[in-house]
Amino acid sequence: MDTNKTVAVIGGGIAGMEAATFLSARGITVYLIEKEDKLGGHLLDWERLFPTMRNGSEVVKFLMDGVKADNIKIMLSSKLTAAEKSGKGYNLRINENVDLFADAVLVTTGYDLFDATKKEEYGYGIYDNVITSADLEKIFMSGKALQTKQGNVPKKIGLVHCVGSRDEKAGNVYCSKVCCVTGVKQAIEIKQKMPYTEVFNFYMDLRMYGMHFEALYKKAQADFGIQFIRGRLSEASEDQNGGIILKVEDTLMGKPLKLTVDILVLLIGLIPAKGSKEVGELFGLKNGVNGFYKTTDQHTLTNSSNVDGVFFAGACTSPKTITNTITDARAAASTVAAYLFNYRSLERKIEQNEDFWLYNTK
Amino acid sequence: MKTFGYTIQNDRQIDFDAADKKLYRYVAEKEPDINLCIFCGTCTATCSAAEFKNMSFRKISLFLRRGLTENLKREIESCMFCGKCTLVCPRGINTRNIIFNIRKGIEEYEF
Amino acid sequence: MIEEGKEKVWKDYQKEIAEDNYFYARSCIRQNFFPGSEVAFLRILKELGKNLFDDPRHTTCTGIAYHSDIVPFDTTMTVVARHFALMTEAGLKNFVPSCITSFGIYTEVLELWRHHPEIEQKIKENLLKATGRTFEKPENLAHSSDIIYKFRNEIANKSKYRLVNKETGKPLRVVEHIGCHYSKMFPEKGVGGAEYPLVLTGMVQAWGGEVIDYPERRQCCGFGFRQYIVQANRGYSVACSKKKFESMAPYKPDLILTNCPGCPYFLDRWQYVVSEMEGVTYGENNGGIPVFTYEELAGMVLGYNPWDLGLQLHQVPVEPVLDKIGVQYKKEDKYKGVNGKDLGRPESPSCLKI
Incomplete structure (x- = not known):
């Protein structure tokens, strides 16, 4: 069922892999271009997944099974360095020395993690025992015990939600979507490994929107005794023993509250990827107000870009869960196919509201 | 010692490091559902006593966690054990049993 | 504590x-609170060969008055404009407040004018009408x-003493306290x-x-104008300082x-008040923790006579x-004044060891 059509997928994370799989199934040749030396993206750095606690490696394996197809050319350690319109498609240059042609391009450049040092008052990179949720996953994956820098078993651990998300001072007004439930997941994992450690989650809102997320939250309370304190961390300081003193408002009590923890975990948000910016400049792709790629429409044309023949999938357009990303990747594959084979479905139009009245952008 | 015309103000901050969690642990052992509270306030809104007195099961649940036994004792006196709060709780918490055990715990530990 | 992390922020x-x-x-109150400090600043700059008016x-x-809700902001801005006019008339462009x-x-005021040039224009007119000055x-x-921060190394090079314990050879442990209005409102305007x-x-x-980094480093000293101006409110003011003392003492x-x-005034005097009210002291041997202004400390390392620096006026x-x-x-x-005459002795505290 070879169609003589070729698509370049830029980014070999979850979205890129799954989109490549579904494009290849349509008889389309896919160049899956990944800048790292492995496929899998951020998922390679995550041990277990919410809400089921499945190992991330199982999902990687599933995705890998898909991209084994003969018509998927996996290009690792490969970076797109130039793009030029050629007829209906694009001439692409990889690593300054490889040229290829693609009838369409699917951009799946994903996200970067928020740099927690930007929240100066939380002391990441300054206080010994402040780590991020990504650091915690690395510790989980290493199989090593979670210890303080001083080598002690932590008796109290705090997790702070919304670090770099919903925060105008940090430059990100949006919700990163995955951190709330990651915080609940990681709190449970800590308790599973260290039942005698007290765990406190500091949150503004707990957004348990996904199927089973609320159940995970309830389990965290019922079976693991995790304490949820409604209040956003305002500042952290270090005590003489390397403990982290937290100042939050207990907003339900209406009083400031002080608590010392042995380890503080910052649940960092997702930000637009540096790679998206680079790729975006090559094609002239538009970004939305939050710096993620702007899709043609918020509700309907969610995989289309402002540039003919260039499409999006995954977290490069907004923070997404793995479930969302996989769904989006398949939708993108379908959209790209519609473009390549001139399906009527893509001819539909919807009125655009360019003035995005939600934001008071200057 | 001198008088200055004023006294040093007390700190309003809740020192959670110093919180006495004895009563909380006692109640949680008898009625583990206490952990499930999401502080939605449905209980307080329906409480007959809350309309007229400082009585809020949501606050009681917080005072208990924060070890604020004095506040707790004051608050809990108004409960008439009607059970309306248990009826409305979205998480199915046996609030009535919790108040009962708080009272027992207060007696036991002579708070 | 990872010092490199702080250095990254400082950059x-x-x-x-x-x-x-x-x-x-000059400041309204410093000449009464710590009368040697501003004089020391003038002397240090003179010795560094700097021109100052x-x-x-x-x-x-x-x-x-502004922070106590007594003076409207328009008046404040006009007074500020007059000071800029004095600077302009002196042919200078670098404004250095002591407070x-x-x-x-x-x-x-400068930030407000940057965003609202029309306000600056109005204040220009106000000043011209009121005083005939332009700025x-x-x-x-x-x-x-x-x-002083800018010339800290020059001062170090000229210094007679180091902040080092001469018996043990160890550096002195210093708590630094920054005034709230220095950088909390405009972080980018403060060094670090x-x-x-x-x-x-x-x-x-x-x-x-x-430098000691202690947990309540960011807490206000309690000065804050409105909380101490009314006597009955001063318990709030002392409580702020006390929170800091308790946090730094260990x-x-x-x-x-x-x-x-x-800050130096309250951190100094409130130690006495807390000791009189509660019998608690925070320094060594039932004493207090000495408090310095940066000019006093600079003057001290430069070898100025401590009594010329006004250090005898500390509680x-x-x-x-x-x-x-x-x-x-x-x-x-x-306790000798500049004229050599005895100034008398202060009353001894009942608890704080002096």
Whole structure:
């Protein structure tokens, strides 16, 4: 069922892999271009997944099974360095020395993690025992015990939600979507490994929107005794023993509250990827107000870009869960196919509201 | 010692490091559902006593966690054990049993 | 504590500080609270060969009244404009206030005018009508602690003493306390920003001491104008200082260093008040923790006579610090005025050991 059509997928994370799989199934040749030396993206750095606690490696394996197809050319350690319109498609240059042609391009450049040092008052990179949720996953994956820098078993651990998300001072007004439930997941994992450690989650809102997320939250309370304190961390300081003193408002009590923890975990948000910016400049792709790629429409044309023949999938357009990303990747594959084979479905139009009245952008 | 015309103000901050969690642990052992509270306030809104007195099961649940036994004792006196709060709780918490055990715990530990 | 992490933050908050030719704006209250400090600043700059104009026509910036809701902001801005006019008339472009709240007010006014040129225009008209003066805005605005920070290494090179315990050879442990109006409102206007300010830390490190980072470092000293002006409210003010003392005491600091008019006063005097009310002291051997202004500390390392620096006017005696670093001073001169006459002795506290 070879169609003589070729698509370049830029980014070999979850979205890129799954989109490549579904494009290849349509008889389309896919160049899956990944800048790292492995496929899998951020998922390679995550041990277990919410809400089921499945190992991330199982999902990687599933995705890998898909991209084994003969018509998927996996290009690792490969970076797109130039793009030029050629007829209906694009001439692409990889690593300054490889040229290829693609009838369409699917951009799946994903996200970067928020740099927690930007929240100066939380002391990441300054206080010994402040780590991020990504650091915690690395510790989980290493199989090593979670210890303080001083080598002690932590008796109290705090997790702070919304670090770099919903925060105008940090430059990100949006919700990163995955951190709330990651915080609940990681709190449970800590308790599973260290039942005698007290765990406190500091949150503004707990957004348990996904199927089973609320159940995970309830389990965290019922079976693991995790304490949820409604209040956003305002500042952290270090005590003489390397403990982290937290100042939050207990907003339900209406009083400031002080608590010392042995380890503080910052649940960092997702930000637009540096790679998206680079790729975006090559094609002239538009970004939305939050710096993620702007899709043609918020509700309907969610995989289309402002540039003919260039499409999006995954977290490069907004923070997404793995479930969302996989769904989006398949939708993108379908959209790209519609473009390549001139399906009527893509001819539909919807009125655009360019003035995005939600934001008071200057 | 001198008088200055004023006294040093007390700190309003809740020192959670110093919180006495004895009563909380006692109640949680008898009625583990206490952990499930999401502080939605449905209980307080329906409480007959809350309309007229400082009585809020949501606050009681917080005072208990924060070890604020004095506040707790004051608050809990108004409960008439009607059970309306248990009826409305979205998480199915046996609030009535919790108040009962708080009272027992207060007696036991002579708070 | 990872020092490199702080250094990374400091790189993001380096402000421009003029090299020379300063218009000095004195504080309303410092000359009463710590009368040797501003004089020491003038002397240090003179010895560094800097040109500074100390204009006797300069008045309050209205900060105290502004923060106590007594003076409307239009009046404050017009008074500020007059000070800029005095600077302009003196042919100077670098404005250096001695007071942190003044620094905050000048910064706030300049920022407001930057966003609202029409307000600046209105204030120009106000000033012209009221005084016949016109003004240019300063090219550089720096607090006088910024100036000492800028020349900290020059001061270190000329210093007679180091902030080192001469018996043990260990650096003195210093608590630094920054006035709230220095950088909390405009972090980018303060050296080192608002979370980990460098302005005093830089001095301490340059002069051989070690800075203690204690948990309540960011807490206000309790001065804050409106909370102490009414006597009945002063319990709130003391409570702020007390929170800091309790937090820093376990670190056994040798001294507290400040850059605001109010902070050294309250951190010094409230130690006495807490000791009288509650019988609690925070320093060594039932004593207090000595409190210094940055000019006093600079003057001390430069070898100025401690009594010329006005250190005898501190409630918590400074002698333990002088002795630790080996400053030579005459005990018998402590209570002599500049004319050599005896000033009398203060009453002894009942609890705080002096």
